[in-house]
Amino acid sequence: MHGLINRSMERFLHETYGLAAWRQIVDRSGLPFDSFEPLLMYDSALTDAVIAAAVVVLERPGDALMEDMGTYLVSHRSGERLRRLLRFGGVGFRDFLHSLEELPARASLALPDLKLPRIRLVDLGGGEFTLSMAAPFPGAGYVLMGLLRAMADDYGSLVFLEMTGQRTAGDVIHIQLLDEDFAEGRRFDLAGLA
Amino acid sequence: MRILPKDGVSIWQVWLESAGKWGAQMTNGGPRNRRTVLHADALDLMMPMHVHLSDAGHITGYGPTILKVAGGMSLIGQNFFQVFEMRRPADVLTMSDLVANLGQRLNLSMRDRPGAEFRGLAMPDAGAGVLLNMSFGIDLVAAVRTHALTDADFAPTDLTVEMLYLVEAKHAVLDEFKRLNSRLEGARSEAEEQALTDTLTGLRNRRALDIVLAAACAGSQEFALMHVDLDHFKAVNDSFGHAAGDGVLREVARVLRTETRLGDTVARVGGDEFVILLPKMIEKFRLVQVAERIIARLGQPILFEGVTCHIGASIGMTISTGYTRRDADRMFADADQAMYAAKRAGRAQAQVFGQ
Numbered sequence: 322m323h324g325l326i327n328r329s330m331e332r333f334l335h336e337t338y339g340l341a342a343w344r345q346i347v348d349r350s351g352l353p354f355d356s357f358e359p360l361l362m363y364d365s366a367l368t369d370a371v372i373a374a375a376v377v378v379l380e381r382p383g384d385a386l387m388e389d390m391g392t393y394l395v396s397h398r399s400g401e402r403l404r405r406l407l408r409f410g411g412v413g414f415r416d417f418l419h420s421l422e423e424l425p426a427r428a429s430l431a432l433p434d435l436k437l438p439r440i441r442l443v444d445l446g447g448g449e450f451t452l453s454m455a456a457p458f459p460g461a462g463y464v465l466m467g468l469l470r471a472m473a474d475d476y477g478s479l480v481f482l483e484m485t486g487q488r489t490a491g492d493v494i495h496i497q498l499l500d501e502d503f504a505e506g507r508r509f510d511l512a513g514l515a
Numbered sequence: 516m517r518i519l520p521k522d523g524v525s526i527w528q529v530w531l532e533s534a535g536k537w538g539a540q541m542t543n544g545g546p547r548n549r550r551t552v553l554h555a556d557a558l559d560l561m562m563p564m565h566v567h568l569s570d571a572g573h574i575t576g577y578g579p580t581i582l583k584v585a586g587g588m589s590l591i592g593q594n595f596f597q598v599f600e601m602r603r604p605a606d607v608l609t610m611s612d613l614v615a616n617l618g619q620r621l622n623l624s625m626r627d628r629p630g631a632e633f634r635g636l637a638m639p640d641a642g643a644g645v646l647l648n649m650s651f652g653i654d655l656v657a658a659v660r661t662h663a664l665t666d667a668d669f670a671p672t673d674l675t676v677e678m679l680y681l682v683e684a685k686h687a688v689l690d691e692f693k694r695l696n697s698r699l700e701g702a703r704s705e706a707e708e709q710a711l712t713d714t715l716t717g718l719r720n721r722r723a724l725d726i727v728l729a730a731a732c733a734g735s736q737e738f739a740l741m742h743v744d745l746d747h748f749k750a751v752n753d754s755f756g757h758a759a760g761d762g763v764l765r766e767v768a769r770v771l772r773t774e775t776r777l778g779d780t781v782a783r784v785g786g787d788e789f790v791i792l793l794p795k796m797i798e799k800f801r802l803v804q805v806a807e808r809i810i811a812r813l814g815q816p817i818l819f820e821g822v823t824c825h826i827g828a829s830i831g832m833t834i835s836t837g838y839t840r841r842d843a844d845r846m847f848a849d850a851d852q853a854m855y856a857a858k859r860a861g862r863a864q865a866q867v868f869g870q
Contacts, residue, residue, distance in 0.1 A: 359691050411666075430684065432688060
């Protein structure tokens, strides 16, 4: 697993639940270190162990925890970079949804060894979509769902999201785009960060 | 030479006749008289950075992004060469100069508009005018910022926004690398700080000695402290260079290790200064024996890569039994003082403090 994913998970757990909780998770998961390096690669078993330990230590269901993490990644101030990179995907939320199919290619343009799972979007018409993804770790579909929720807010769109299937083939999210221009949304300048 | 067309002849015909290889190929394959008429709206969408010129060089139309870069000021009817400056080719000052460069890459900028640098391509339109399409040059991030451009200012087929994405992703990755580097640098200097080994000789270093000496002073066991200072070492360095000096220091280290016991601490504490802590060594005669063996061994010539180096050693010692209250600094200073007494006594000597 790419360190960037592990590090994001660490940042979410550490900043949301505090250092003491993160230390407990480290102990419980048997990590041989207390912090992930975002540019190194790690055994995927470590990622699974951290998630399993977090569920026990924080006494939170894994799915809810993963969804919170997805939201945190783009809505927390430290996630401004990721939010911006995702916003390059499209002018509106609908465009953004379509750009998710390009996400793995976009990610590897930036970091060639960052392998994100293939994402498929099916436009069912009438503002309904299904998004499916082969989950690289348990609950990854919920991370995507949390991220979609935060990005919908960012675009000012009103959406209804539901996890309709977690199969071996992948996680499937049903999306109902109720109003693309529901609210103002957050500002996005193309050449924002220096 | 007049290149601008006469009435009723399009620039295309003039261009095809006068252009080089490309034009010739086209005419050989049969004149391509296929014409496409585009509505201005289509042009605006497909080429939001185009400028349309009349045969006299007046601006007759332009795309919405050009309007934005111009600061919202209408350019209609203005002389193209007064609004834009051609940078490459440099001598394009009139319409006939421009027509002579149709189909070529152009570099141009908008006068009085900083951050408005373009590359361009001009081709004849279906009539007597010229269509010039442009895009931002390499400094496009600055251009996008200066003119507050958005996705809507670029054609959906244009990869400008992807380029901006890449620039930003590159910055993010570089920042992450910078952070990784500073963490590694921090870890490296911390490791260096905590290191107990002298990297040149493999002996303990000053820091390690301080720890062992402090523990010995605090403990109940008696011990001796021996300060070994090399004689004539500077001469070796000066005559044979630092590599030879380093070789000699490594050889000295080897001698000190073989002449001491396993439980003794041998440390290099300065350039050519060594300190040995010998637990349970309290009989003066045995201590002097060890020192004299070391002095004898170090008095032998040392061969380093074909050169023979002569050094020697002076040794000062002190024994913990001579103190009612052991103090590391005091014992260190006393061994030091004994060593200087040995040097004064004519070098290659061993002296015990207080004797």
